[in-house]
Amino acid sequence: MTERTIPENVYDVIIIGGGPGGLTAGIYASRARMKAMLVEGSTTVSQITMTDMLENYPGLPGITGMELIDRFRQQALSFGLEIKTEHVTSLRKGRRGDITVWTVTTDRGEYEALSVIVSTGAEWRHLGVPGEDRLIGRGVSFCATCDAPFYRNREVAVVGGGDTAVTEAIYLTKFAKMVKLIHRRDRLRATGILQERAFATEKISFVWDSVVEEILGDNGVTGLKVRNLKSDEATELSVDGVFLFIGLLPNTKLFSELVNCNKDGYIIVDSEMRSSEESLFACGDCTQKSLRQVVTACGDGAVAAHSAGLYVDDLKGQSY
Numbered sequence: 001m002t003e004r005t006i007p008e009n010v011y012d013v014i015i016i017g018g019g020p021g022g023l024t025a026g027i028y029a030s031r032a033r034m035k036a037m038l039v040e041g042s043t044t045v046s047q048i049t050m051t052d053m054l055e056n057y058p059g060l061p062g063i064t065g066m067e068l069i070d071r072f073r074q075q076a077l078s079f080g081l082e083i084k085t086e087h088v089t090s091l092r093k094g095r096r097g098d099i100t101v102w103t104v105t106t107d108r109g110e111y112e113a114l115s116v117i118v119s120t121g122a123e124w125r126h127l128g129v130p131g132e133d134r135l136i137g138r139g140v141s142f143c144a145t146c147d148a149p150f151y152r153n154r155e156v157a158v159v160g161g162g163d164t165a166v167t168e169a170i171y172l173t174k175f176a177k178m179v180k181l182i183h184r185r186d187r188l189r190a191t192g193i194l195q196e197r198a199f200a201t202e203k204i205s206f207v208w209d210s211v212v213e214e215i216l217g218d219n220g221v222t223g224l225k226v227r228n229l230k231s232d233e234a235t236e237l238s239v240d241g242v243f244l245f246i247g248l249l250p251n252t253k254l255f256s257e258l259v260n261c262n263k264d265g266y267i268i269v270d271s272e273m274r275s276s277e278e279s280l281f282a283c284g285d286c287t288q289k290s291l292r293q294v295v296t297a298c299g300d301g302a303v304a305a306h307s308a309g310l311y312v313d314d315l316k317g318q319s320y
């Protein structure tokens, strides 16, 4: 096999995203002695920093999201991973002779790599109803851990019926006088143990078969206009805040023209985390999968780094 010479300033791999997926990929890539760099984003940290406690990450029950990310980060740095806190604004594919080189542009500079791992996660979907945009940060929230203390002895609503909505509703009961959980169906989607806890909590009441049509208030939330989908009746609920957990949108706009995505925008990968582009890999919540959790993002990240490593070794003409 002929060995290729790669220009010095070109990384073996650039990882975009500093959540569990990206940082695990960073740990594996730097420990494998790849020339690796991770861009962690300058405006948001990982989604997991929004939660006060994880109960389901193996071996570390009760750890906070912030501490877990900090531990991942320290572990990656200890293996020599280069981490930059910058926002990626574009990704371009080019050629250097017969090899593909990716150019990653950020708000601070430009970097080149033989392979890229995308781990940009997802963000919470908005309702798209009147009042929502105007009142974000003034009673409309996507993060109970961040904002729950503002609602001590007040009434709040949570919209959604999945694991996150129910977990955050339970957390809010530590502060709020009453939590009204509004769900468009007549049963929750959340895991059994979370449902049991929610039903056992006197401070949570359920507004079934209902959707929010408007968020009311001038300088802060004062209530919600809610429609019952079965009776078609509209009512007003008086609340001081509303927390929205109605599903995720992948952060994949920058990549949607480079790789195949599904109809919801999630990057399609195979079991080796390979996308439709040979040297572009993806992992974690931004990919098409059925379970979006820390443990699955970490597993994906390890596989993505391994696959990127095999690709780069092959390209350089090294085989083991």
Ligand SMILES: Cc1cc2nc3c(=O)[nH]c(=O)nc-3n(C[C@H](O)[C@H](O)[C@H](O)COP(=O)(O)OP(=O)(O)OC[C@H]3O[C@@H](n4cnc5c(N)ncnc54)[C@H](O)[C@@H]3O)c2cc1C
Binding pocket: 016, 017, 018, 019, 020, 021, 022, 039, 040, 041, 042, 043, 044, 045, 046, 047, 048, 049, 050, 051, 053, 054, 055, 056, 057, 086, 087, 088, 089, 119, 120, 121, 122, 143, 144, 164, 168, 251, 283, 284, 285, 286, 292, 293, 294, 295, 297
């Ligand atoms: C409130 C809440 C509670 C949760 N509770 C749990 C739980 O108890 N247990 C559990 O396992 N999971 C939980 N999750 C889910 C978990 O947070 C995600 O599954 C996990 O964080 C996914 O990891 P990720 O690396 O794919 O993405 P993320 O953690 O979302 O990380 C994405 C990274 O990409 C970066 N990024 C995005 N765009 C750019 C860009 N253009 N340039 C540079 N960087 C960029 C961001 O800054 C971030 O660093 C919870 C999520 C939320 C919101």
